[in-house]
Amino acid sequence: MHNFEFVKPATIADAVAALAAEGAQPLSGGQTLLPTMKQRLAAPEVLVSLTGIAEMQGVCMGEGGLHIGAATPHAVVAAEAAAHYPALAALAGGIGDPAVRNRGTIGGSVANNDPAACYPAAVLASGATVVTNTRRIAAEDYFQGMFTTALEEGEFITQVIFPIPQRGAYVKFNQPASRFALTAVFVAQFADGVRVAATGASNNGVFRWEEAEEALSAEFSAGAIAGLTVSSDDMISDLHGSAAYRANLVKVLTGRAVTAAR
Amino acid sequence: MTKVTMTVNGKSVSAEAEGRTLLVDYLRGGLGLTGTHVGCDTSQCGACVVHVDGKAVKACTVFAMDVMGAEVRTIEGMANADGSLGLVQQAFQDHHGLQCGFCTPGMVMTTAALLAENPRPTEAQVRHGLEGNICRCTGYHNIVKAVLAASGQDADAIAAE
Numbered sequence: 001m002h003n004f005e006f007v008k009p010a011t012i013a014d015a016v017a018a019l020a021a022e023g024a025q026p027l028s029g030g031q032t033l034l035p036t037m038k039q040r041l042a043a044p045e046v047l048v049s050l051t052g053i054a055e056m057q058g059v060c061m062g063e064g065g066l067h068i069g070a071a072t073p074h075a076v077v078a079a080e081a082a083a084h085y086p087a088l089a090a091l092a093g094g095i096g097d098p099a100v101r102n103r104g105t106i107g108g109s110v111a112n113n114d115p116a117a118c119y120p121a122a123v124l125a126s127g128a129t130v131v132t133n134t135r136r137i138a139a140e141d142y143f144q145g146m147f148t149t150a151l152e153e154g155e156f157i158t159q160v161i162f163p164i165p166q167r168g169a170y171v172k173f174n175q176p177a178s179r180f181a182l183t184a185v186f187v188a189q190f191a192d193g194v195r196v197a198a199t200g201a202s203n204n205g206v207f208r209w210e211e212a213e214e215a216l217s218a219e220f221s222a223g224a225i226a227g228l229t230v231s232s233d234d235m236i237s238d239l240h241g242s243a244a245y246r247a248n249l250v251k252v253l254t255g256r257a258v259t260a261a262r
Numbered sequence: 263m264t265k266v267t268m269t270v271n272g273k274s275v276s277a278e279a280e281g282r283t284l285l286v287d288y289l290r291g292g293l294g295l296t297g298t299h300v301g302c303d304t305s306q307c308g309a310c311v312v313h314v315d316g317k318a319v320k321a322c323t324v325f326a327m328d329v330m331g332a333e334v335r336t337i338e339g340m341a342n343a344d345g346s347l348g349l350v351q352q353a354f355q356d357h358h359g360l361q362c363g364f365c366t367p368g369m370v371m372t373t374a375a376l377l378a379e380n381p382r383p384t385e386a387q388v389r390h391g392l393e394g395n396i397c398r399c400t401g402y403h404n405i406v407k408a409v410l411a412a413s414g415q416d417a418d419a420i421a422a423e
Contacts, residue, residue, distance in 0.1 A: 001282045002282070003280050003281055003282045004281045004282060005281055006281035006325060006327045006328070008327070008328065008330075027325075027328070030323060030324065030325070030328070031305060031323055034284075034305075034323045034324075034325075035304055035305060035323065037282075038303070038304070047281060047325075049325075049327075049328050051328065075317070096394065097308070097393040097394025097395075098318055098372065098375070098376070098391055098393070098394060099305075099308065099311055099318045099319050099320045099372065099394050100305065100320070100394060102314075102317040102318060102319050103319050103320070103323065103324060177306075179393070
């Protein structure tokens with residue numbers, strides 16, 4: 001990997017200043033960025049670690065729902081969100097493996113927006129708010145396609161705020177080698193309707209299955225979506241699964257998530 | 263190069279490191295602690311697992327500078343004070359939880375972290391806990407037995423044949 005200058009600020013203000021440098025890039029848990037840098041697909045000149053910033057750590061209830069600091073590792077979310085939002089805690093506890101969960105962070109995952117990552121499904125299905133050092137972004141506006149988000153140069157996530165549904169579940173069909181989602185679905189039932197978000201399936205990254213949302217808002221049961229089909233247009237097709245297979249998985253996993261929701 | 267200081271196996275240590283120096287290279291090259299292995303270098307295999315502030319992490323996917331000042335524990339810190347094998351190490355020996363031994367440092371460190379959080383795991387919890395550690399020799403059966411035995415359970419009665 002190419003060398004770089006390493007900086008570890010203790011406050012958001014200092015991180016903003018450090019990221020103003022030419023060629024600077026934020027580093028969170030590094031569980032994706034380090035492998036990417038080893039392959040020289042990324043070569044920042046300055047790497048600004050965000051994991052030493054106390055105000056970006058932790059899980060607590062607050063205005064608008066559950067507030068999770070962007071630099072909070074998955075293992076901490078799995079433990080501390082369990083009492084407030086069990087479906088989200090279960091999702092965090094199923095990412096990667098125990099060692100990855102001790103380093104990888106929610107902010108890093110949401111900023112990277114891997115098309116097979118788990119957290120984007122929770123953010124979109126919950127209608128969460130992505131808080132950055134400069135603004136608040138609604139989930140709908142935040143995700144803009146595979147590895148693409150609304151984040152601008154020098155902008156980084158400080159917190160994610162999750163409204164808590166009455167019921168919810170995340171069901172992941174594991175890609176056993178990478179432990180990413182081959183396809184996974186997050187279903188969340190709120191007083192004003194149901195939201196369904198699928199990850200690992202589309203070439204455009206995480207997306208809402210609106211037809212299913214309508215059907216499930218009318219009747220929250222796996223049977224309610226039995227007559228629906230998911231188009232395989234724009235679905236990911238690779239050696240692990242064809243586009244048609246993934247499209248079918250979206251439907252099957254949505255049904256399972258509805259049944260599992262609590 | 264910067265002087266990077268941390269506590270490793272209870273001792274304050276320091277060695278020169280660049281920004282890009284991985285924790286595993288700092289331990290092996292900087293400190294000469296070669297018990298921590300580099301298997302895949304892509305955070306898949308778990309041979310490089312060490313504890314940072316009590317948590318298991320893959321040392322090939324952490325920068326040394328990012329854990330400056332931390333409490334690190336490696337396989338060299340797992341033996342008893344008199345030099346005899348620690349509890350987890352002894353269980354791996356007793357149950358033949360290794361063949362070539364390359365993955366063993368990571369297996370032992372992951373096991374120790376697992377048992378610190380969950381002192382009496384079920385077989386399913388052991389297998390889930392070891393998901394990030396790959397062994398290409400044993401087929402995991404004896405490793406799972408060793409972990410169950412290290413937790414004080416009757417491994418032979420629990421582990422599937």
